[in-house]
Amino acid sequence: MIALGAMSGTSTDGVDVAAVQIDSKTQEMRFLGATSAEFPQDLRDTLLLLQHIPPCFPTESDSIAIFLQTRKELTELYANTTNELLLLLGLEPGDVRVLGAHGQTLRHRPDLGYTYQMLDGALLASRTGIDVVNDLRSKDVALGGQGAPLVPAFHQAWLNGKGIYDRTAVLNLGGFSNLTVLNGQGHTLTGGDCGPANCLMDLWAQRAFELPMDNDGEIAAMGSPDSALLEKLWTHSFFHQAWPKSTGRDDFSARWFDGCISDSTDLASEDIMATLLSLAVRAVKSCLPVLVEQVYVCGGGAKNSTLINQLRCECAPADFFPIENLGLPAQAVEAAAFAWLGAQYVLSSVGNCPSVTGASRPAILGALHTAL
Known part of the structure; x- marks a missing residue:
């Protein structure tokens, strides 16, 4: 069909x-x-x-x-x-x-x-x-159930069709990130939402730079993450929950974001963008099992080379590949x-x-x- x-x-x-x-x-x-x-x-x-x-x-x-x-x-x-x-x-x-x-x-x-x-x-x-x-x-x-993410069952079916069953994850970098983790034939599929990916970076690009997004992470690459702001963002309770869990704009609202940056008026806008990118990376790293060797990336964030390069650095030895390698844009x-x-x-x-x-x-x- x-x-x-x-x-x-x-x-x-x-x-x-x-x-x-x-x-x-x-x-x-x-x-x-x-x-x-x-x-x-x-x-x-x-x-x-x-x-x-x-x-x-x-x-x-x-x-x-x-x-x-x-x-x-x-x-x-x-x-x-x-x-x-x-x-x-x-x-x-x-x-x-x-x-x-x-x-x-x-x-x-x-x-x-x-x-x-x-x-x-x-x-x-x-x-x-x-x-x-x-x-x-x-x-x-x-x-x-959480009602999300629903895509892991599809990821599993697609990867199994390519002969991939173990030590592999699929990472979707949309407004929020989610992971699918293949644990081998006969083993339970695991996965879940990780946290904000593009949504907060897009919000900041629109506010601070009047741009729809940080194209290819160029703005974030010009800044430096602020550790104090990153730790403040990381206090959100979602990051400290175990799977199964899912999230969205209800949890990570503009109002919540404004509260987090209210004491960061001395930070350059580029540094805030770099911090938000680091938050996206940290959210993924916190959920990625250590046994995963290869991660196939999809979603709009797959086009952000600054984000992908930082994921490679922070999540080594796992390596990151475009999902196009498996026949899907x-x-x-x-x-x-x-x-x-x-x-x-x-x-x-x-x-x-x-x-x-x-x-x-x-x-x-x-x-x-x-x-x-």
Whole structure:
């Protein structure tokens, strides 16, 4: 079968859509292609506003109408990007069995029993002509799990298909970082979220430099990490919890960040950026088992050579490689994972990994919206 996956992550920068061919019997996979679309600035601004705690809407505004209109605009972008990929690959909607669609996380509080990813599955199915599976995290949370990360099971399936079973990790560097750790055939898969990766660096790039991001870590490379600020950031309780654990903007909010840097007014902006990059590295290092020999990197942070070089230095002897070495573009890995999760649903197969999320049992994930 051909499955599509659509994803917008915690960096809140755009939508990625990927196509994967999956053998229903053997589960062998082949990557077919991917495309991306940036969020229009107005849509991005509103999505970030909705993620802010609490949202800062103008006085007397209709917050529910803002939410619903933003959901429609987001879903239309998902649909347009999906249709662009179909055109690019020469596919018709009828050639695709399922579209696994993540949506945009607005709240993630598994400790309180909820997670929410904004998307209109019925509208997406109508606009693409493809059956859609979305709301992929809620069932795991309902079973007492974190609902995240969900990609480790896909990572394992993809790496096993390449003959890789042991002493290997996959590191996703999105707005937040997460790890998948392969411990050998017959051994339990482990993994989880590590902490902030791009989200705080992007926030600081926008505030201090009026840039959307620190391209290739150039700003961080000009600064020096401040040990006092780093230790203050490291006091966040999330860093001191054991897996299973997951996080997001609910934990590492702009308000929390402002509190941490309130006494750092004498620091150069470049030094703060360097400190945030060091925080991202430390978060990964704290979760990476010492027996891991090779780490395949994906996500937007894979393009940040300053970040990758510092990971190599701090996490030696483990070495870091681009996931392209395994036949997947770094930016398309999560979208491909949600294609796989959508396929798991239509095959009535388990999508979660309780050893990673902490759910009470394996489960089929998602809710189906048919195109007909």
